[in-house]
């Protein structure tokens with residue numbers, strides 16, 4: 001085991017290999033407050049990458065309703081139980097990660113889901129926590145709650161799948177940190193599937209090898225955001241690149257949202273893989289639940305998010321979500337608009353803070369028709 005720095009844990013941790021942080025790391029921000037669980041992302045991904053034989057149960061992208069939705073069934077609850085209680089002291093995690101809690105003859109603490117756990121991808125959808133009494137009426141605050149959690153491979157800085165592979169078939173690209181399986185080396189031992197705490201590796205019983213989200217690398221290589229990001233109906237997603245810790249740039253939208261304003265948080269940072277999908281936590285959900293899922297930064301993230309309507313820069317960064325297929329490397333917040341730039345520093349998107357408003361006549365004289373939708 002080597003000692004590697006994990007900024008999400010606020011400390012060093014054990015990992016089977018030397019740390020090899022890429023110069024820039026693919027990363028995503030998902031705003032859970034905007035997701036409507038339309039599953040467009042899941043279907044866009046499925047029709048692009050996993051519509052073949054043996055892939056019937058494979059969803060590189062899924063959207064589950066928390067707290068009772070899971071895919072595969074119970075994935076996070078099982079691992080949290082195995083890992084046991086861990087505490088945060090300020091920003092430092094004092095419990096064990098999946099690498100540190102591994103049995104002496106193993107590299108990662110994990111488990112293999114049963115086949116049946118993949119049978120119902122949407123089990124628990126829209127099931128709320130809490131009860132609504134018969135005859136209850138709306139009093140201004142919903143006591144019952146749930147939220148939608150969109151999930152893909154986190155292209156972790158310290159991938160548990162990679163750590164566990166006895167064939168060294170999994171690798172992390174130095175140019176962008178995308179984690180890939182070399183299928184010609186894979187022999188289908190499924191150690192990666194057991195090790196990935198997010199259960200984002202799948203076994204294909206027809207090809208007899210494992211597979212996972214490839215980060216839409218053909219799109220990334222031509223400067224475009226992945227399918228799940230481009231097609232998102234709720235505009236909840238932004239993909240870009242994170243700089244190494246200590247070299248953040250305030251004009252890089254990912255650095256700005258994740259490390260500078262800290263409005264988006266990693267999912268289960270205590271697992272220790274340094275996942276690179278960051279979530280704006282849902283504002284209406286009990287803080288205890290959020291602290292377990294997203295770590296100790298929840299209050300700060302919620303406060304920052306609440307300040308966005310009066311904070312032009314933060315609002316500007318948030319408005320860039322879903323408004324361009326291009327990957328944004330730089331952004332600028334002007335008085336009336338937020339502007340995004342691509343890798344060549346060309347302007348590729350300009351979003352107004354206030355949507356233009358047009359009112360049309362109810363009766364269109366030119367075409368001699370009445371309009372029902374006039375604003």
Ligand code: SF4
Pocket residue numbers: 034035036037038039040041042063148150231232233234235236
């Ligand atoms: S497409 Fe966007 S809004 Fe729809 S389920 Fe996926 S993440 Fe949520």
Ligand code: SF4
Pocket residue numbers: 152153154155156159160161162179195196197198199200201212273
């Ligand atoms: S989320 Fe799982 S499959 Fe993806 S890089 Fe991390 S450990 Fe590997």
